[in-house]
Amino acid sequence: MTESKLYIEGGRKISGEIGVHGAKNSVLPVLAATLLSGGVCVIHNCPALSDVFSSCRILRSLGCKCRREGNTVEIDSGSISDYEISEQLMREMRSSIVFLGAILGRLRRCRLSFPGGCELGPRPIDIHLSGLRRLGAKIYEDHGVLDCTLSGAVTGADITLTLPSVGATENIMLAAVLGTGETVIRNAAREPEIADLAGFLNACGADISGQGSSTVTVRGVQSLHGAEYTVMPDRIVAATYMGAAAITGGELMLKGVRPSDMYSTVSVFEQMGCGVYPYSDRIYISAKKPLQAVKTVRTMPYPGFPTDCQPIVMAVLTKAKGTSVIVENIFENRFRAAPELRRLGADIKAEGKVAVIEGVARLSGTATVATDLRAGAALVLGGLAAEGTTTVSNLHYIDRGYESIETALRSVGARIRRN
Ligand code: EPZ
Numbered sequence: 001m002t003e004s005k006l007y008i009e010g011g012r013k014i015s016g017e018i019g020v021h022g023a024k025n026s027v028l029p030v031l032a033a034t035l036l037s038g039g040v041c042v043i044h045n046c047p048a049l050s051d052v053f054s055s056c057r058i059l060r061s062l063g064c065k066c067r068r069e070g071n072t073v074e075i076d077s078g079s080i081s082d083y084e085i086s087e088q089l090m091r092e093m094r095s096s097i098v099f100l101g102a103i104l105g106r107l108r109r110c111r112l113s114f115p116g117g118c119e120l121g122p123r124p125i126d127i128h129l130s131g132l133r134r135l136g137a138k139i140y141e142d143h144g145v146l147d148c149t150l151s152g153a154v155t156g157a158d159i160t161l162t163l164p165s166v167g168a169t170e171n172i173m174l175a176a177v178l179g180t181g182e183t184v185i186r187n188a189a190r191e192p193e194i195a196d197l198a199g200f201l202n203a204c205g206a207d208i209s210g211q212g213s214s215t216v217t218v219r220g221v222q223s224l225h226g227a228e229y230t231v232m233p234d235r236i237v238a239a240t241y242m243g244a245a246a247i248t249g250g251e252l253m254l255k256g257v258r259p260s261d262m263y264s265t266v267s268v269f270e271q272m273g274c275g276v277y278p279y280s281d282r283i284y285i286s287a288k289k290p291l292q293a294v295k296t297v298r299t300m301p302y303p304g305f306p307t308d309c310q311p312i313v314m315a316v317l318t319k320a321k322g323t324s325v326i327v328e329n330i331f332e333n334r335f336r337a338a339p340e341l342r343r344l345g346a347d348i349k350a351e352g353k354v355a356v357i358e359g360v361a362r363l364s365g366t367a368t369v370a371t372d373l374r375a376g377a378a379l380v381l382g383g384l385a386a387e388g389t390t391t392v393s394n395l396h397y398i399d400r401g402y403e404s405i406e407t408a409l410r411s412v413g414a415r416i417r418r419n
Contacts, residue, residue, distance in 0.1 A: 006392040006406055008383035009415035010365055014250035016412035018241050020257050021047040021403045022071065023234040025308075026193040028095050029170045030200045030231060031055040032102040034075040035062065036177055037204045039226025046073045046231060051400045054093040058085055062103070076226075080107060087113040087145075093400075094118045097125055098167055100148065101174030104137060108150040114141065119372035119397070121332035127161055127168040134159045135175050135183065154220055156181025164189040164301045169216065170197055177206045179220035188216040191302040192261040196232045203227035235261040236308040237402060240377050242285045243312045244409060246274050247319055247385040251286035252412060259283050264305040268297055268313055272320055293322030293359055299330050308374050311337040315378035318346035319385055320359040328353050337375035340368045344382045344390065365390035370397045380405060384414055 022045035032055070034041040046052060048071065056066045056073065063081030067074045083103050090096050090113045103110035114125070129139050132148065134157040140147045154176050161168055169189040174197075176183035188194070190212055198211035204227045207219040238257045245252035246269060259266065259278030266276050269285060273292045277284040294317060299307040307330035317324040318341055328334050335350035342348055343366050347358040365388035370376025376398040383390030392398070395418065398405055406416045 003393065004395060004418050006380060006383070006395060007417050007419070008365070008380065008390045008392070010363070010383050010386040010388065010390060012248065012384070012413055012415055014245045014248045014252055014384065014409070014412045014414060017253035017255055018408050018412055019255045020233045020238045020241070021045070022231040023193060023196070024049055024051055024401050025166070026196040027052060027231045028055055029098045029174070029193070029197045030229065031059065031073070031075065032099045033174055033197060033201055034059070035064070035077045035080065035102040035106050036174065036201070037224045037226045038077055038106070040074065040076045041204070041226045042228040043073045043075070044071065044228070044230040045233070046071050047234065047403045049400060049403060050396065051093050051095065054089065054096070058089050058096055058099060061086065061089060083107045083109040084111040094123060095167065097128065098170050098174070100128065100146070101132065101171030104132065104148055104150055105175045105178050110148045112146055114144045114146055119336065120334050125167070127163065127165045128171045131159050131161065131168055131172040131185070132175055135172065137175070154179030154181070154183070156183045156220060158184045158186070160186040161188060163187070164214065166191050166194065169194055173197065173201070173208065173216065173218055176218040176220065177201055177208070178224065181220050183218040183220070185216040185218070186214065188214055189301060190214060192232060192235065192258070200227065200229045203229050232261070233257045235265070236306065236374070238262065238283065239265045239309045240312050240381070240402070241408065242269055242283070243316045243381050244384055244414070245285050246272060246287045246291060247316045247381050249287050250413070251284070251288070254283045256281060257283050264303055265309050268294055268305060272316065291316065291320035291359070293317065293320045293324040293357070296325045296327065298327045301330070307331055307334060310334060311374040311378035312381065314338065314348070314355060314357065315341060315381040317357045318348065318360060318363065318382065322359055324357040324359070326355040326357070328355070336371040337378035340371070340375070340379050341382050343368055344386050346382065362387060364388055367391045367393070370394040373397050373401045377402060377405070380409070384409070
């Protein structure tokens with residue numbers, strides 16, 4: 001059966017309000033972390049994403065009970081029967097590497113296949129593995145399979161990451177929570193999703209401090225218990241819908257967001273000439289004036305401009321008057337939206353870490369192909385602005401990170417359907 005496509009009739013202004021769902025990049029490590037509790041955890045604001053469904057399949061394969069009702073997931077990790085994740089499940093979702101720290105922390109043993117590279121380039125895990133080895137893990141790599149053991153309880157370590165890796169910070173936190181002694185993670189990632197994971201773990205009885213700063217301290221505890229927790233809103237999805245308003249010259253109220261997570265992203269939209277008005281749990285954006293080019297957008301670890309918003313902003317800048325430059329400092333291969341946006345008539349030259357975008361007066365619809373999650377979202381934005389019909393295929397990429405993107409956009413005036 002061929003996969004469905006999105007059909008977008010562009011040229012309509014986005015206007016209205018959208019409620020933003022829970023953060024994919026927070027709920028995935030939180031679901032893995034429920035393994036450590038050994039009890040019943042209830043996770044609210046859990047988005048209906050394919051990566052979430054994959055995580056629930058992994059939890060069930062390990063022996064947990066996992067039940068989803070609306071955007072609440074209940075996990076009982078009382079009886080875990082396995083420490084191994086099948087290759088098929090590991091291939092379904094690259095970020096399942098974060099289960100390594102959780103399984104190791106709970107069972108002292110974990111076996112899983114090395115997550116292949118992905119669309120963004122090779123996704124090395126050397127920083128994860130060196131951090132876990134500092135905690136005492138013995139890790140053997142053989143033909144793409146990792147076999148990890150912790151001979152005794154984790155007794156703490158002082159670990160400095162060579163770069164502030166989000167996943168490595170999460171894996172070390174997860175492996176260090178149960179045990180004795182104190183683990184200090186220096187040059188830790190500062191993304192809000194790290195603080196959300198720490199918030200969940202502390203709700204389960206962990207003793208973590210410094211989350212959100214470059215130095216996270218985990219004091220080992222004997223055991224954890226189940227907890228009820230609400231996941232933070234998705235700041236990248238919020239930025240995507242801000243982009244939809246910006247590229248169509250519309251306006252949008254985004255509800256259920258945390259503006260304090262989004263300063264660097266908001267600043268780029270303001271530089272484009274958008275009016276952005278943050279409130280406590282919502283953001284209003286209007287793009288009444290023609291968009292202006294942004295001289296330089298550099299992706300950086302948080303609190304810098306997020307790499308996940310880079311393809312989104314690239315799409316919007318294709319319609320901004322003047323020349324914009326984007327420097328992608330995080331991933332090697334993250335300009336994959338460029339060739340597809342060029343098919344819509346965009347003027348983008350991308351080479352190495354740098355992309356130069358000359359704003360054009362009009363984009364025109366055509367068939368496009370999503371190559372990864374955020375590049376796919378960028379094509380949807382391009383289609384909203386392009387005259388005529390744009391199709392976007394390979395929707396499985398987009399469905400990993402956006403809960404029914406067409407329903408959300410249709411609710412604010414887009415002419416978009418899936419079939
Ligand atoms: C997380 O990926 C996010 N995924 C990514 O979001 C996001 O782009 C990234 O953080 C950066 O913010 C999830 O949270 C599930 P990293 P992660 O480890 O943890 C290099 C999306 O679109 N590196 O911070 O894999 C790595 O190659 C996804 O939602 C090593 O060299 O990111 C990259 O260049 C895409 N060795 C840089 O660090 C390592 O051991 C940042 O990677 C680990 C990472």
